[in-house]
Amino acid sequence: MDRQASARIDLECMLLDETKEPRALPLPLLEDITKSFSADHEIGRGGFAVVYQGILDNGMVAVKKLSNTYLYENKFQTEIQCLMKVKHRNVVRFLGYCCDTQGQVATHEGNFVMADIQERLLCFEFLPKGDLSNYISDASSGLEWRDRYKIIKGICQGLDYLHRNDIVHLDLKPANILMDAKMVPKIGDFGLSRCFQEEQTRTIATTFAGSLGYLAPEFGDRIITHKYDLYSLGVIITEILTGRKGYSDVDEVLESWSNRLEKSQRQQVRVCTEIALQCTERSPKRRPTSTQYVVDRLTETESTGTMDLLDVYLVELHFPVEPDTDEHAVFRLMKKSTKPWRCFASLPVYGIVPPKSTTYTLVVTAQQQETLPEETECDLILQSSLSGDKSIPTLRDQSKYDKFFDEAKESGNAVCEVMLKTVFASQGPTTSDDNLKKTKGSMDHIPEEYSWHAVLP
Numbered sequence: 064m065d066r067q068a069s070a071r072i073d074l075e076c077m078l079l080d081e082t083k084e085p086r087a088l089p090l091p092l093l094e095d096i097t098k099s100f101s102a103d104h105e106i107g108r109g110g111f112a113v114v115y116q117g118i119l120d121n122g123m124v125a126v127k128k129l130s131n132t133y134l135y136e137n138k139f140q141t142e143i144q145c146l147m148k149v150k151h152r153n154v155v156r157f158l159g160y161c162c163d164t165q166g167q168v169a170t171h172e173g174n175f176v177m178a179d180i181q182e183r184l185l186c187f188e189f190l191p192k193g194d195l196s197n198y199i200s201d202a203s204s205g206l207e208w209r210d211r212y213k214i215i216k217g218i219c220q221g222l223d224y225l226h227r228n229d230i231v232h233l234d235l236k237p238a239n240i241l242m243d244a245k246m247v248p249k250i251g252d253f254g255l256s257r258c259f260q261e262e263q264t265r266t267i268a269t270t271f272a273g274s275l276g277y278l279a280p281e282f283g284d285r286i287i288t289h290k291y292d293l294y295s296l297g298v299i300i301t302e303i304l305t306g307r308k309g310y311s312d313v314d315e316v317l318e319s320w321s322n323r324l325e326k327s328q329r330q331q332v333r334v335c336t337e338i339a340l341q342c343t344e345r346s347p348k349r350r351p352t353s354t355q356y357v358v359d360r361l362t363e364t365e366s367t368g369t370m371d372l373l374d375v376y377l378v379e380l381h382f383p384v385e386p387d388t389d390e391h392a393v394f395r396l397m398k399k400s401t402k403p404w405r406c407f408a409s410l411p412v413y414g415i416v417p418p419k420s421t422t423y424t425l426v427v428t429a430q431q432q433e434t435l436p437e438e439t440e441c442d443l444i445l446q447s448s449l450s451g452d453k454s455i456p457t458l459r460d461q462s463k464y465d466k467f468f469d470e471a472k473e474s475g476n477a478v479c480e481v482m483l484k485t486v487f488a489s490q491g492p493t494t495s496d497d498n499l500k501k502t503k504g505s506m507d508h509i510p511e512e513y514s515w516h517a518v519l520p
Contacts, residue, residue: 217248395464
């Protein structure tokens with residue numbers, strides 16, 4: 064088996080086994096799978112290179128061919144140096160490289176001379192969805208928030224991985240973020256990147272680095288730190304949120320998304336906007352301390368997202384008690400519904416509001432339900448009455464509360480009743496009026512205990 068056939072088998076095996084390391088690839092193999100770098104196979108082009116689609120028996124790869132190997136030899140070496148260090152789901156997977164130099168006879172001033180022809184190529188996984196710039200739009204169209212959030216977090220996680228491995232990208236922009244078949248973002252193009260030595264935190268750039276619109280303000284000073292990438296990240300997040308670069312007010316961004324957001328997603332939009340604003344501060348000192356800080360802030364929005372799926376409306380019950388009275392407000396909360404299942408862990412609930420109280424909190428604990436219809440209602444009745452009996456505060460037996468309300472009705476004392484309707488719904492809007500309040504949420508996300516509060520002034 065010749066070297067080209069063996070290398071082809073190895074490359075095809077790499078597509079099936081992500082644990083395999085990048086390797087040197089022969090030029091004839093890369094020429095073969097790209098049809099000699101034909102225009103029909105071209106899928107991208109930049110200032111330093113042209114990218115071609117390479118077709119194998121079991122899949123496709125992307126082959127990056129440097130345009131001027133003599134001028135950009137250092138970029139090739141830099142990219143190899145960075146790529147050999149990285150392996151992360153949010154970084155384009157590096158498969159191999161080719162450094163080929165062949166002598167070729169040419170004429171020079173009427174004489175035949177031997178010239179070296181250099182070819183410098185890189186081979187990557189093929190990402191079918193193109194780059195992120197194809198998916199930039201304002202909030203009124205394009206990707207839903209859930210998809211945009213996953214892209215934002217994926218970019219942040221990929222950049223955090225690079226920084227933890229002492230790599231500063233220096234050219235982070237939508238065109239250098241590629242999307243796989245499942246819309247997972249992957250950072251690519253490390254031609255301008257710098258690999259810091261251990262404990263190194265900054266370096267001085269000798270040449271202009273980056274793309275206009277994404278350059279950190281300190282590029283003029285040519286001082287490179289990890290904060291350089293954070294500025295570019297902020298611009299990208301702003302674009303994903305709004306479809307444009309530049310400053311965006313948090314409330315304006317929330318307003319632009321108002322018609323496409325679930326309640327649980329508002330906090331994520333707010334936090335992403337705040338991160339973008341912080342990352343794009345002109346002073347590097349005012350940007351986030353690290354990409355890990357950014358990832359942690361995003362993760363916090365996910366941990367609270369489940370509870371945000373439950374809309375809670377506090378029910379205020381006002382008792383006609385004079386400020387100087389010594390009367391107590393006695394109450395009991397009972398379930399009216401005759402449904403066979405139990406919504407609440409323990410009902411009825413009894414209590415006493417002492418005289419001259421400013422507030423009283425009643426906590427009712429919901430019970431987790433494994434199976435419910437799409438919308439389930441449980442009617443509750445809250446009864447209350449006033450009593451000047453000095454022994455009332457010592458009531459402990461629930462039967463005495465029942466006796467109190469029975470005697471109050473028989474004697475003609477006022478007993479106030481308020482109907483409360485609690486609704487567990489998988490979807491749909493909630494409604495409320497003076498006597499109707501709802502607790503809404505997906506039953507898949509209701510915790511084992513959930514407290515509903517009634518405030519009794």
